[in-house]
Each structure stands twice: as C-alpha cells, then as structure tokens.
Amino acid sequence: MHGDEWEGTDGALRVIEHLATATDPATLALLDRTRIYFNVTANPDGRNAGTRANAAGFDLNRDFATASQPETRAMRGIALATQPLVMLDEHGYTGDTLIEPATAPHGQNYEYDLYIKHAYANALGMEAAVKALGHAETESVTIPFRDLPPGDWDDWPPIFTPMNVMYHGAVGHTVEIPLRVNRAAYTGLPESELRRRSAINTDVAAATIGAAITYTDTHRDALIADQIELFRRGAAGEAQRFIPDGYVPGFGPEDRYSTTFARAWVIPAGPGQRSDVAAARLVDMLVDNDIRVTRAHRGFTLGGRAYPAGSYVVDMHQPKRGLAAALLEAGGDVSQRVPQMYDISGWSLGLLWGATVDQVASGPVRVPGSPVVAAAPTGRVDAAPGQDLAIAVRDGKDVQAVNDLLGRGLPLRRAADGSIIAPADTRAAVLEVADRYGVRFTAAPAGTSGTPCARRSSRARSPPTS
Structure with a gap:
C-alpha cells in the first residue's frame, strides 16, 4: 500500500515463481485445492515514484473508511470478489519484523473471538518462519498483541487494509519487514548495503x-467454519461473545472491547435530511462495501420516529453488520482505557460527510421497500425558467458544483444566509452541474442580493467530527 516499501512485492513474486514452477506432489496438491491471490503492487504509482503515497498524494492505508482512491477501491473489490480466509498486507520498515495481531484498543465491532484465535496462531507460525531464515537481523520478531503496550499498534479504526478486510471475513495481518532501504537510507547508504538489506x-x-x-x-x-459463523451471527442479530482471560495467551481485560449493535440505522429522505447528496454518497458507500440497504416504498415508523418514502434503512440483522456499525456510528470513547493511539481514532461517515443518520436501538424492522443497488439520483433544479437559482452549500459536492460554475466565469454571489445565487441566464450551466454533482438548486427569493463569489476548497464545508 505504501509505494516506497518495496520488498513485499519482491517476496510475493518469489512465492508466485515457486508456486508456478513447482513439481513436487505437496505443492501441486496445495494448488489443486486452494486459491491463492496476489495483489502484487497495490500502489503502482507510488512504487514507481518511490513515494509512500499514490500519485494523488493519498496514504492508501488510511483510506479504507472513505475509499476515496481508485487503488483503495480496487483492493476492496479484491476482498469482496475473493472473500479470503487470511490476508497479509506487507509493509516496512520497523527495525525488526512486526507481525499482527495488534494491541488494544481492538475495534469494538469485531467478532474478536473468531479473529484472535487464528491471528495469534498464524503470527506465531510466521514468526517461526522468519527466525528460521538464520539472519542475525531476523532473530527478533514483534507481535504487537504479545509484545507492545495498549495503544502502541492498535486495530481500532477501519481505515487500514487488514482491519477493513476483517469485517469481510478475513483474518487480516499487517506485516512489517525489518530493514530500512527507503528515503534517507536509499540516498545515504552504499549500494552493497542496500542490496544486502533488501x-x-x-x-x-x-x-x-x-x-x-x-x-x-x-x-x-x-x-x-469461523468465517461462516461471523456472517451467521450478524444475520441472526446475535450478541457478541464474551472472551475470557487467557482465551489466547496474554488475552486480558485490556483486550476486551465490545458493543451492543443498533437494531437498525435510518438515513432519512425529505426535510429531515441535512444533505441529500451526502446521504446518497453514504448509501452508495455502504452498498459498495457489501452492506445491505433498503429504500422504503412508503412512509414508515421506526424507533418512535416517522420517516417518508424514499428513506434508506440499514437493518443490522445482516452478515456485515460490524462494518456497517463501524462506518455509521459515532464510536466509543476509549480515552480512559489507553494512553495513546497509533493513528486516527475518531471517524463517522454520517458526521464527517454531513448526512443525517438516525440510530434505532431496538424493536422490529418491517419496512416495505427494495434492496438498493445505487442511491436514487439527487441532482435537480427546482425552479422555473427565468428565476435566479440558489444552492445551499452543505456538502463537498455543493462546493464542487459552485467551483465548476465559477470556473466557467459565471457571476455567482453569496447571500447573507450563505447560499450561492446563480443568475437566471446561467440555467443551462446549472442544469449540467446539478446532474454532474448530484446537487439541488432551488429558486432564489426574489430580490436576493449578495457579494461576488470566488472559488474555494471542497473540504471547507464538512461539519466537524470528534
């Protein structure tokens, strides 16, 4: 995932060559009964440029909660298409080999009992294989779950590749190869030493x-069996299992993180929705992650609240409820349990993107509707020809639409309430950008004045999140 951490690709190619050319009965039997998938270079632009980020400047291994980059979406597509049992994400360079499972805090939405028993045993097997190489530099192996204090290398957020695929049924591991060969080492060490390390x-x-x-x-x-059990628990709406001390060596109270899943989530349509375009993007994100969403055919009531037709419902009795919860909820407060976090610890797509999302704690979920393949289109112009047009800037797509119009040299102005006004004679361009970005323009109140607009960043209008 990081382009200047090269040897994961080289190690994968070595294994591929071995599997492709082996003639021994054991390897042939393995290939006869097993599918082994390699995403040989997850960040080709970064690998070519020798950069951690991709060509757009994104750290791909922090992108899995939002999937903003094509490489991230490709990796997610591999996970969905292959549904792996075990997944490795090869990284570097940490001084000695590091092999997950991770420290606490553990993502509260995992079925962690099904994960940790395999992840820890698999890590021990990988540790033994690394030590057996016989290099002085491979005698030390760090397994964060076993060797590091809580917060040093956690698996709390779904932003990382292995943490995300765990919700899709895989036993995911980050592996960090030991010896630095990039950045200052690349320019400062002799070629012979770089080759030795590599x-x-x-x-x-x-x-x-x-x-x-x-x-x-x-x-x-x-x-x-355990992958099936993960999905079965979600579909049945069963509670997470209590994991006792010593379930695997070293498991204790500091490792015990869990949640009570909501019965459902509702993404409202109509006046109760802050941003139609943000809501549609959120629905599409859920569906793209293999999370089941229903769009209501008519009005309904859930959790004591009434919702109009067109609202979206995420029934949490579904196989991938863990990921649905991780993306939709505000999350838990772990500040009193761990002294630090390895990386990002707060996220929520509803809060981050500005869509209204309601949690339904309990009760039956009987909503007449249809499964969603893609969110309903949201772009429209609700104003008669000859009227000035207004857009309320609540979402990044609203900003993009305004910038598009400004980029065409159109004379937009900002009203006192923050909305953007486009003159009636720009209607043709407004119709085009409304469709392109999925945004809504309404009729501006007659006589609305305002100040001239300039282009601005699409990041400026997302509401804050903790």
Whole structure:
C-alpha cells in the first residue's frame, strides 16, 4: 500500500515463481485445492515514484473508511470478489519484523473471538518462519498483541487494509519487514548495503507469505467454519461473545472491547435530511462495501420516529453488520482505557460527510421497500425558467458544483444566509452541474442580493467530527 516499501512485492513474486514452477506432489496438491491471490503492487504509482503515497498524494492505508482512491477501491473489490480466509498486507520498515495481531484498543465491532484465535496462531507460525531464515537481523520478531503496550499498534479504526478486510471475513495481518532501504537510507547508504538489506527483507516477506499459506491450508476447515459463523451471527442479530482471560495467551481485560449493535440505522429522505447528496454518497458507500440497504416504498415508523418514502434503512440483522456499525456510528470513547493511539481514532461517515443518520436501538424492522443497488439520483433544479437559482452549500459536492460554475466565469454571489445565487441566464450551466454533482438548486427569493463569489476548497464545508 505504501509505494516506497518495496520488498513485499519482491517476496510475493518469489512465492508466485515457486508456486508456478513447482513439481513436487505437496505443492501441486496445495494448488489443486486452494486459491491463492496476489495483489502484487497495490500502489503502482507510488512504487514507481518511490513515494509512500499514490500519485494523488493519498496514504492508501488510511483510506479504507472513505475509499476515496481508485487503488483503495480496487483492493476492496479484491476482498469482496475473493472473500479470503487470511490476508497479509506487507509493509516496512520497523527495525525488526512486526507481525499482527495488534494491541488494544481492538475495534469494538469485531467478532474478536473468531479473529484472535487464528491471528495469534498464524503470527506465531510466521514468526517461526522468519527466525528460521538464520539472519542475525531476523532473530527478533514483534507481535504487537504479545509484545507492545495498549495503544502502541492498535486495530481500532477501519481505515487500514487488514482491519477493513476483517469485517469481510478475513483474518487480516499487517506485516512489517525489518530493514530500512527507503528515503534517507536509499540516498545515504552504499549500494552493497542496500542490496544486502533488501535481500533480507525479501526473505522475510516470502517467509511470512509462505507460512500464512501453510496455516491457511492446515486449518482450512476451521477458518471456513469461523468465517461462516461471523456472517451467521450478524444475520441472526446475535450478541457478541464474551472472551475470557487467557482465551489466547496474554488475552486480558485490556483486550476486551465490545458493543451492543443498533437494531437498525435510518438515513432519512425529505426535510429531515441535512444533505441529500451526502446521504446518497453514504448509501452508495455502504452498498459498495457489501452492506445491505433498503429504500422504503412508503412512509414508515421506526424507533418512535416517522420517516417518508424514499428513506434508506440499514437493518443490522445482516452478515456485515460490524462494518456497517463501524462506518455509521459515532464510536466509543476509549480515552480512559489507553494512553495513546497509533493513528486516527475518531471517524463517522454520517458526521464527517454531513448526512443525517438516525440510530434505532431496538424493536422490529418491517419496512416495505427494495434492496438498493445505487442511491436514487439527487441532482435537480427546482425552479422555473427565468428565476435566479440558489444552492445551499452543505456538502463537498455543493462546493464542487459552485467551483465548476465559477470556473466557467459565471457571476455567482453569496447571500447573507450563505447560499450561492446563480443568475437566471446561467440555467443551462446549472442544469449540467446539478446532474454532474448530484446537487439541488432551488429558486432564489426574489430580490436576493449578495457579494461576488470566488472559488474555494471542497473540504471547507464538512461539519466537524470528534
């Protein structure tokens, strides 16, 4: 995922070459009964440029809660299409080899009992394979769950690749190969030392991949059964399991994170929705993540609130309820339980994107509607020809639409209430951008004045989130 952490690709290619050319009965039997998928270069632009980020400047391994980048969406597509049992994300460089599972805080929406028993055992197998390489630099292996204090290397947010695929049924691991060869080391070390380090790193990457394949093949029945159990619990709406101390060596109260899932979430239509375009984007994000959403055919009541036809409902009795909760809820407050966090600890797509999202705690969910493949179009112009047009700027797409019009040299003005006014004679351009960005223009009140507008960042209008 990081373009200047190279040897994960090299280790993968070594394993591919071995599998493709092997003639021994054990390997042939493995390939006869097993599908092994390689995303050989998850960040090709970054690899080519020698940069951590992709060509657009995004850290792809922080993008999985929003999937803003094509590489992230491609990786998500691989997970959905292949539904892996075990997944490795090869990174570097941490000084010694690091192999997850991670420290607390653990994502509260996981079925963590199904994950940790396989993740810890698989990590031990990968550790043994790395140590068996015989290099002095591979004698030390860090398993954060075992070796680091809470907060040093957590799996709390769904922004990381392995943490996201865990919600899709995989036992996910970040692997960090040990010896730095990028950035200052790349320009400051002799070529011979860089080659030596890179060879060891490639050995480590290949060893972890090979050991993970062995674990998956050896425990295939249990892994498949536990993946099914993960989805079954969600569909049945069952409570998470209590995990006792010692469930795996070292598991204790500091590792116990859980939640009570909502019965449903509602993304309202109509006057109760702050931003139709943000709501539609949120619905599409859920559907793209294989989360089941229903659009109501007629009005209904849930959680004591009435909603109009066209509202969206996420019934949490579904296989991937954990990811639905992770994306929609405000999350838990862990500030009293851990002294620090490895990275981003607060997110919520409803809050971040500005869509109104209501939680339904309990009760039956009987909403007449249809499964959503894509959110209903939101772009429209609700004004008669000859009227000035107004757009309320509540979402990044609203900003993009305004910037598009300004980029065409059109004379827009800002009203006292913050809305943007377009003259009646710009209607043709307004119709085009309303459709392009999915935004709504209404009739501006007669006589509305305002100050001339200039272009601004599309990031400026998202409401704050903790």
